Amino acid sequence: MVAAKQRIEQQAAWVLHTLPWRETSLIVEVFSIDHGRVALAAKGARRPMSQLRGVLMGFQPLLMDWSGGGEVKTLIRAEWRGGQPLLAGKALLCGYYLNELIVQLTAREDPHPVLFQAYELAMSALARGAELPPVLRRFELSLLHELGYGIALEGEGFGAASIEADQSYLYIIEQGPVALADVGGDGLSADGEGIVLSGQTLIDLSADDLSRPQTLAESKRLLRALINHYLGGRPLQSRRVLKELLEL
Secondary structure, three states, X not given: OOOOOEEEEEEEEEEEEEEEEOOOEEEEEEEEOOOEEEEEEEOOOOOOOOOOOOOOOEOOOEEEEEEEOOOEEEEEEEEEOOOOOOOOHHHHHHHHHXXXXXXXXXXXXXXXXXXXXXXXXXXXHHHOOOOHHXXXXXXXXXXXXXXXXXXXXXXXXXXXXXXXXXXXXXXXXXXXXXXXXXXXXXXXXXXXXXXEEEHHHHHHHHOOOOOOHHHHHHHHHHHHHHHHHHHOOOOOHHHHHHHHHHHO
């Protein structure tokens, strides 16, 4: 069955990734507010006089028009919604990391308007030089929630008992936090997996309070473990590049 053709106009979007296509064109992966992740053919975008040549940049808010009914639509027009400072240094690598998470974990043409807003907030924060770890943790939390991977933060296990700030917990993927005393002093679940966290960290995450250094450190370990689990072993190139740069 052939998909019905459609024309989309003035759609708020961000470029996630581009690939050369034919001699003068690009395939552009974008993240849009109403249509999620979409692949677009930007015909002639690599020609010197193309109106698209200087517009299809990552980390810049765009308005886009496209049409078509197949897996790859045809880009008709793109314009800035109002530029923001270009990302540089570690902020740029963080931007690539967020883009890679969207490409790896979202399905094409699956709308996520709340995640889109979280992405816009993260891009704005990165551009103005905000502290990087809180920006990343907030986006990762939003991503997991929006994709349906609920994160239990307010109750032990499936919510049977409330979290106590001065207790230690083992966060078990697919189950949630369990009091460390209930799984033994070695901090391991029955299958040997889990992330040890303080109750205060879980309370802070639930309240969107990332001001405590311990909360930032423990939330990084928790969210990285969850994202790795849902990636199913697929590596993230942005993580590898950042690790290599830090080692240098």
